[in-house]
Amino acid sequence: MEILLEKSKEGKRAFKFPEIPDFDIKKYIPEKYLREKDAFLPSVSETEITRHFNALAERNYHVDKGFYPLGSCTMKYNPKINEELARLPGFTNLHPLIPEKLCQGALKLMKELENLLCEISGMDAVSLQPSAGANGELTGMLIVRKYHTEKGNPRKYVLVPDSAHGTNPASVTLSGYIAKTIKSNEKGLISIPDLKKNLNEEVAAIMITNPNTLGLFEVEICEITKLVHEVGALVYLDGANLNAFVGIIKPRDLGFDIVHFNLHKTFSTPHGGGGPGSGPIGVVKQLEKYLPIPRIVFENGEYKFSYDFPHSIGKVHSFYGNFLVMIKAYAYILTLGYDGLRQVACDAILNANYLREKIKDLFENPYRDFPCMHEFVVSGENLKRKYGVRTLDVAKRLLDYGFHAPTIYFPLIVPEALMIEPTETESKETLDAFAETLRKIVKEAEQNPDLLKNAPYNTPVRRLDETLANRNPVPRWKKNMTI
Numbered sequence: 001m002e003i004l005l006e007k008s009k010e011g012k013r014a015f016k017f018p019e020i021p022d023f024d025i026k027k028y029i030p031e032k033y034l035r036e037k038d039a040f041l042p043s044v045s046e047t048e049i050t051r052h053f054n055a056l057a058e059r060n061y062h063v064d065k066g067f068y069p070l071g072s073c074t075m076k077y078n079p080k081i082n083e084e085l086a087r088l089p090g091f092t093n094l095h096p097l098i099p100e101k102l103c104q105g106a107l108k109l110m111k112e113l114e115n116l117l118c119e120i121s122g123m124d125a126v127s128l129q130p131s132a133g134a135n136g137e138l139t140g141m142l143i144v145r146k147y148h149t150e151k152g153n154p155r156k157y158v159l160v161p162d163s164a165h166g167t168n169p170a171s172v173t174l175s176g177y178i179a180k181t182i183k184s185n186e187k188g189l190i191s192i193p194d195l196k197k198n199l200n201e202e203v204a205a206i207m208i209t210n211p212n213t214l215g216l217f218e219v220e221i222c223e224i225t226k227l228v229h230e231v232g233a234l235v236y237l238d239g240a241n242l243n244a245f246v247g248i249i250k251p252r253d254l255g256f257d258i259v260h261f262n263l264h265k266t267f268s269t270p271h272g273g274g275g276p277g278s279g280p281i282g283v284v285k286q287l288e289k290y291l292p293i294p295r296i297v298f299e300n301g302e303y304k305f306s307y308d309f310p311h312s313i314g315k316v317h318s319f320y321g322n323f324l325v326m327i328k329a330y331a332y333i334l335t336l337g338y339d340g341l342r343q344v345a346c347d348a349i350l351n352a353n354y355l356r357e358k359i360k361d362l363f364e365n366p367y368r369d370f371p372c373m374h375e376f377v378v379s380g381e382n383l384k385r386k387y388g389v390r391t392l393d394v395a396k397r398l399l400d401y402g403f404h405a406p407t408i409y410f411p412l413i414v415p416e417a418l419m420i421e422p423t424e425t426e427s428k429e430t431l432d433a434f435a436e437t438l439r440k441i442v443k444e445a446e447q448n449p450d451l452l453k454n455a456p457y458n459t460p461v462r463r464l465d466e467t468l469a470n471r472n473p474v475p476r477w478k479k480n481m482t483i
């Protein structure tokens, strides 16, 4: 497919502004800021622009096109009505610097969303400011640091189980702590003996992904949070996967002190949907004073932004966070209500267990002591050993059959991993079709392994050297084009 620059023909325009007589740009912009040459932009007609971007969009894969079982990402269907609501002009035309008096409705929505997230998590206070899960994690770790610093010693380590999400150790490092790995046991859960060995007064916190990246619920979580509290450390929940237990349990009841939510997973914004996300963070009472500013307060019958929190860690995002994502989450939560949210978690768990059962004879299943939560992990070691076919080959072949591939080679503790999250919004028919396709691919691996090793065949591009493409990008345009 041609890139837009290659379609360019001198003189073509989508729209022409009328000439302004005797216009001299230098009167308006100092000469040192002016370009020596005109910017090199594609010259194309409006029809060409429209067709170009439509053609690109058609090549894209998305949840509205088909099944997207990308583990740890919750690529579920999000009701269109919530997009409509976020697009209401009263919301989209708000300027972030508008006086508080003129945006009472927006502030009320934010405050009520905070309250709903408090209710869902059991936490005492929520900040909507962080812009994603990882940003929420960093906010949480900065709160941990401030809490311990004010008590006299910031401490040194944050414990991170080896089944945690990869952003966890990164957030720990960014906040100036040293991440220490806690091992999983043979069931895929946090090893309590290893935790005990590493717990001491130098530990500031533990960050727990629950359900962990194997899709398993940490059944000994209450014991774990108790042990961590005994050394004066805090317990952080990576709650990105809240669709696994929303409406069933509250993180606070399990002993968590801090939790982040991924609105752009659980609450009606697609993850990685090309737009912004939102990763609010909830805390218990004793940590509330450290939350980012400004905070929304309700005083004398009015909602206001308050900066009057002297212990706050400060700001973690420009203005107040990504507001339009909050609208979708708010609408989604109110539409479903308590019972609906609970149903989300029940269906997510049911779908994952159904699919896990359907394909259990196709792959190795290293962690099957417990039912899974919203996702599960299998290993393609059997295909590699028997036919020399790797998990990457299976993932690529799935594309030929019109499915998005699951997450692969993650979590790192499972060799040749396939991490599958069907989500609550898929039908039995879709799950059956996916399972049948995997069955077909495993058969192909047995009969014609080379077929898989060269897949995909039906996609716009075949196999790319992704590392090279990232390290050495070569934008393509005609040789005689100069910028």
Ligand SMILES: *Cc1c(COP(=O)(O)O)cnc(C)c1O
Residues within 6 Å of the ligand: 072, 073, 132, 133, 134, 135, 165, 167, 209, 238, 240, 241, 262, 277, 279
């Ligand atoms: C998605 C995810 C994150 C990171 O969230 P982002 O919004 O992508 O930064 C963290 N932890 C877990 C368990 C996740 O699934």
